[in-house]
Amino acid sequence: MLKIAVLVGSLRQGSYSLQLANTMKERYINKLDLEIADIRSLPFFDQDIELNPPQVVTDLLRKVASADGVFFITPEYNWSVPGVLKNAIDWLSRVDKVLIGKPVLTAGVSPGMMGTIRCQQHLREILASPGLQVRLLPPAGNEIYISSAALKFDESTQRLVDESTLRTIDRVVEHFIDFARS
Ligand SMILES: Cc1cc2nc3c(=O)[nH]c(=O)nc-3n(C[C@H](O)[C@H](O)[C@H](O)COP(=O)(O)O)c2cc1C
Numbered sequence: 001m002l003k004i005a006v007l008v009g010s011l012r013q014g015s016y017s018l019q020l021a022n023t024m025k026e027r028y029i030n031k032l033d034l035e036i037a038d039i040r041s042l043p044f045f046d047q048d049i050e051l052n053p054p055q056v057v058t059d060l061l062r063k064v065a066s067a068d069g070v071f072f073i074t075p076e077y078n079w080s081v082p083g084v085l086k087n088a089i090d091w092l093s094r095v096d097k098v099l100i101g102k103p104v105l106t107a108g109v110s111p112g113m114m115g116t117i118r119c120q121q122h123l124r125e126i127l128a129s130p131g132l133q134v135r136l137l138p139p140a141g142n143e144i145y146i147s148s149a150a151l152k153f154d155e156s157t158q159r160l161v162d163e164s165t166l167r168t169i170d171r172v173v174e175h176f177i178d179f180a181r182s
Pocket residue numbers: 010011012014015016017018074075076077078079080109110111112113114115116
């Protein structure tokens with residue numbers, strides 16, 4: 001079973017991205033061990049303390065270092081990556097550089113029409129930078145851009161219920177498992 005650290009780019013309690021992360025955690029329970037990492041408690045990245053960071057930072061670095069892969073599940077803010085997620089990424093890019101070579105999948109949810117396309121394009125550029133250099137699941141055929149979220153998530157269960165989207169994600173997850181093992 002692959003161990004996956006999940007970084008969710010929204011701190012909102014009712015976040016669609018969090019709902020997607022929870023949906024995936026339950027749906028793939030027999031294949032993947034998904035653990036949502038705490039990025040809420042991270043301080044702002046500060047180069048002055050990067051060699052002796054607080055425990056929350058060390059915990060995140062350890063969690064990612066020991067994972068077989070990382071999922072970034074995020075909304076789009078102002079056509080890009082939310083600051084809370086970028087902050088976590090900046091911590092992960094320094095000192096031990098725990099993301100280098102790590103299999104990564106990106107996914108995103110938006111109530112709007114574009115489904116986080118611009119955000120994920122930026123995110124993939126960021127993840128290719130020297131301190132990160134992740135092993136990104138090739139986006140072609142593996143893109144998860146969920147638009148019109150209000151129509152696809154169940155308000156009471158807080159889970160993704162749209163069947164065709166779920167089938168797409170099933171396929172991408174199978175690709176990711178093969179990719180991470182190869
Ligand atoms: C600061 C801010 C900027 C936003 N910019 C975008 C955007 O560029 N594109 C988009 O599709 N939605 C944008 N939205 C709307 C978010 O997609 C929407 O609030 C979404 O529900 C946030 O994700 P969450 O449900 O995971 O918290 C923005 C929302 C906020 C608060």
